[in-house]
Amino acid sequence: MAEREKVPKRISQTVLNSLKGGVVPRIGLPYITVGRKSEIEALLRDVEIISEGGASFRFIVGRYGSGKTFLLQTIRNYVMDKGFIVADADLSPERRLQGTRGQGLATYRELIVNLSTKTKPEGGALTLILDRWISAVQSETLTESGLLPGDPALSKETEKKIYAVTSAVSELVHGFEFAKLLAQYYRAYIEGDDETKAKVVKWFRGEYATKSEAKEALGVNIIISDDDWYDYLKLFAAFFRLAGYAGMLILVDELVNIFKIPNSITRQYNYEKMLTMYNDTLQGKAKYLGIIMCATPQALEDKRRGIYSYEALRSRLSEGRFSKPGSRDLLAPVIRLDPLTGEEMLVLCEKLANMHEGLYGYESTLKTSDLVTFVKIEFGRVGADENVTPREVIRDFIELLDIIYQNPGKGVEELLRSDSFKFAESEAVSNEAEGEFTEFTI
Numbered sequence: 425m426a427e428r429e430k431v432p433k434r435i436s437q438t439v440l441n442s443l444k445g446g447v448v449p450r451i452g453l454p455y456i457t458v459g460r461k462s463e464i465e466a467l468l469r470d471v472e473i474i475s476e477g478g479a480s481f482r483f484i485v486g487r488y489g490s491g492k493t494f495l496l497q498t499i500r501n502y503v504m505d506k507g508f509i510v511a512d513a514d515l516s517p518e519r520r521l522q523g524t525r526g527q528g529l530a531t532y533r534e535l536i537v538n539l540s541t542k543t544k545p546e547g548g549a550l551t552l553i554l555d556r557w558i559s560a561v562q563s564e565t566l567t568e569s570g571l572l573p574g575d576p577a578l579s580k581e582t583e584k585k586i587y588a589v590t591s592a593v594s595e596l597v598h599g600f601e602f603a604k605l606l607a608q609y610y611r612a613y614i615e616g617d618d619e620t621k622a623k624v625v626k627w628f629r630g631e632y633a634t635k636s637e638a639k640e641a642l643g644v645n646i647i648i649s650d651d652d653w654y655d656y657l658k659l660f661a662a663f664f665r666l667a668g669y670a671g672m673l674i675l676v677d678e679l680v681n682i683f684k685i686p687n688s689i690t691r692q693y694n695y696e697k698m699l700t701m702y703n704d705t706l707q708g709k710a711k712y713l714g715i716i717m718c719a720t721p722q723a724l725e726d727k728r729r730g731i732y733s734y735e736a737l738r739s740r741l742s743e744g745r746f747s748k749p750g751s752r753d754l755l756a757p758v759i760r761l762d763p764l765t766g767e768e769m770l771v772l773c774e775k776l777a778n779m780h781e782g783l784y785g786y787e788s789t790l791k792t793s794d795l796v797t798f799v800k801i802e803f804g805r806v807g808a809d810e811n812v813t814p815r816e817v818i819r820d821f822i823e824l825l826d827i828i829y830q831n832p833g834k835g836v837e838e839l840l841r842s843d844s845f846k847f848a849e850s851e852a853v854s855n856e857a858e859g860e861f862t863e864f865t866i
Contacts, residue, residue: 431455436783440776444822447679448493450502450545453501456775459768461497463761466754467499467716471506474671474714478573479705481715483679483731486722486761489815492718495761496675499716503673504542505810509553509664511535520682521697523650523690527695530632536629551625554606558727561585575688579614586610588667589666593659598652601644602659608642630656654701663712679719683729695734697733702740724758725850766812772814773821777835780825781833789828798824 429438442449442458463484470480486492500510503689512518512815513534520527539548562582565571571578590603605624612620623641630648634636638647648656685691698717704710724731724741732738740759764772773795781788802817824839 430684431782432777433617433783434778438822440750440780440783442824443776444613444826446489446819448497450497451503452496453498456772457498458772458775459764460491460761462754463759464498464502466759468502469865470714471499471503471508471517471671473672474673474712475506475508477711478712479708479710479715480755481702481705482677482717483823484716484761485721485726485758486718487720487813490761490763491814492761493677494814496677496716500540500673500675501545503670504545507542507670509549509669509672510675511675512538514678515676515681516678516829517681517684520685520694522693524858526650528650529648531676532648533630534677535657539668550628551621553664553669554609554621554625555613556591558586558610558622560668562587562816571596582605583610589663592665592666596648596659596662601646601661601793602646602656603729604665605642610729654697654704656670658710658713662711665712672713673714673716676715676717679717679731680723682722683719683726683731688729691729692734694738697720698731699734699736702737715762720758758844766799766803768812769803770795772818773799776818776821777825779821784829786829786832788825790825798861 431452435455439449439452439796442540443845445555463595467482470482474480484492484495487659488821500512504510512532515521518527519531520535521531523530536550539553540547540551541549541553543549544552561614564575565578565582569578569581587607590606593606594600594603596602605627609621609624612618612624620642627638627642627644627647631643632647635645635647639645657674664672682691685694701715705713705715713808719731722730727733727738731741742754743756743758743760753803774792777788777790799817799820803818820848827839829835
């Protein structure tokens with residue numbers, strides 16, 4: 425067994441409970457990250473480009489449980505440490521890129537509600553971002569001017585810096601109203617007017633239903649709608665950069681919910697919106713903005729309902745003739761996740777076993793040979809190359825760890841040779857005898 429890495433119990437419990445429940449934890453990922461080195465490096469190159477004023481758009485494609493969400497969360501945590509703001513949302517029947525009943529706006533609202541920074545990684549960071557921006561400008565002005573707090577001249581100098589930012593934003597599409605509201609927020613902040621601040625934040629969240637309602641509350645005759653919500657994400661990306669952040673990363677999961685839309689015209693409208701976002705980032709119309717979307721192979725490749733049913737996207741995203749498993753082009757817009765190898769899964773099991781042992785404070789009886797046997801059995805199942813995913817293997821393994829912990833007298837060998845594993849084991853042995861199973865290098 426590998427030497428145990430000390431993991432805080434709070435993180436261990438969150439990680440193990442999340443993985444056993446089939447979901448990806450938002451914390452503790454560095455302790456269990458295995459494989460995906462090339463994919464992570466490719467995405468981090470995009471992050472550098474974004475921080476320098478560029479933009480990027482990537483699709484991560486893999487089967488259910490193959491690690492798409494895990495990869496997203498790994499990148500999410502990394503970029504927040506680098507000063508990025510992250511917004512993430514899962515699509516659903518109520519949240520799409522475009523819809524006749526406000527489903528696109530619902531996605532925008534979800535993204536804004538989930539705005540996260542390093543100091544507020546759980547989301548809901550919009551008010552914090554705005555307040556810190558104003559506070560930082562005040563501190564910077566105080567340092568540069570040499571004026572004393574309370575001096576009227578200091579307020580004027582601060583306002584100049586605030587309006588320099590709002591003026592830069594106002595030059596973008598829909599930027600005039602956006603800048604006007606930023607200025608209103610600043611004045612409300614200075615005056616301690618929490619009610620006006622709340623109204624401005626409500627507008628930024630896209631929660632005003634009518635223009636008349638927004639005009640009455642804030643004096644602006646425009647609201648964020650299902651048609652133009654993406655333009656406001658570009659505005660936010662520009663503003664966040666001016667406010668001192670490195671850029672903005674948008675993560676959209678569960679594209680399969682667009683694939684599932686029964687109406688073909690509605691699907692096409694969603695793919696058209698996707699094309700607009702894709703073209704914007706690649707043509708330089710967006711700055712300091714990265715977008716990553718996750719899909720299953722079917723949601724991407726199905727030529728009747730998938731993304732490839734929209735010819736303009738298919739022609740841009742289709743793989744070339746030279747890309748194949750083991751030698752993927754990771755500079756292409758689509759990153760396809762190949763299955764984790766047996767060796768990578770073994771390392772992951774070792775990490776989880778050590779984490780479990782540390783959390784519950786017991787001496788594990790698992791040996792490396794037991795882990796090898798477990799992974800061989802899992803990978804030796806009939807159709808494992810097509811049907812077994814990291815999610816399933818991890819859930820099985822954590823269940824095994826829990827049983828061993830709760831039943832100290834039950835031997836590992838006994839569990840691995842139980843009826844539940846008997847058929848799978850025979851298949852594994854059979855495959856190994858035929859040379860189909862790659863031998864582990866420990």
